[in-house]
Amino acid sequence: MIVFDLRCSGEHVFEAWFASSGAFEDQRARGLLSCPLCGDVDIGKAVMAPNIPAKGNRKDVDAPVTATEAPTPAAMKAAIRALAEAQARALEKSEWVGRAFADRARAMHAGDADPAPIHGEATIGEAKALADEGVAIAPLPFPVVPPEAIN
Numbered sequence: 001m002i003v004f005d006l007r008c009s010g011e012h013v014f015e016a017w018f019a020s021s022g023a024f025e026d027q028r029a030r031g032l033l034s035c036p037l038c039g040d041v042d043i044g045k046a047v048m049a050p051n052i053p054a055k056g057n058r059k060d061v062d063a064p065v066t067a068t069e070a071p072t073p074a075a076m077k078a079a080i081r082a083l084a085e086a087q088a089r090a091l092e093k094s095e096w097v098g099r100a101f102a103d104r105a106r107a108m109h110a111g112d113a114d115p116a117p118i119h120g121e122a123t124i125g126e127a128k129a130l131a132d133e134g135v136a137i138a139p140l141p142f143p144v145v146p147p148e149a150i151n
Helices: 021-029 073-091 101-110 124-132
Strands: 002-008 013-018 043-045 095-098 118-120
Touching: 002 021, 013 021, 021 043, 095 101, 101 118, 101 124
Parallel strands: 095 118
Antiparallel strands: 002 013, 002 043
C-alpha cells in the first residue's frame, strides 16, 4: 500500500491509500475518487513534504508520540497491518463482485437475486443512482481492493 496526499479543486487536502501509483491513476480516471469534505471529483496529488529527521535531531523511539509528531515507521506498519486484519474480518463473509456491484445491488433490491452480503466497486455516479433508487448501500470505512491484489 502507498499513501498519497490528495487535493481537490476546492483546495481540501486529505490522505488516501492505494495498492500502487497505477491504482491511484486508474481509480481517478474511472471517477472513483472524491473529496471526503466536499464530494468534489476533480482530485489530484498534493505536494508532499518528506518526513526525514535532521542529523542530531532524532527523537527517542520509545518516547510517546504526541499529536504533533509523525508516527514511527514501525507504528505505521503496525497500523497498516491492523487495518488489513480488520478489513479481512469485515469482508470474510462478503463476496467481492468488482465492477458488477451496482448491477448486483440493484438486482437484489428488485428481488431478481437473493439477498447476500457483497462488496465491490462503483463510481460516484453509480452510487448516487443506487441511493436515488432506494437501494441500501454504504461506503466501507477502509480501502478495498480485489482479493488478488491483497498483499
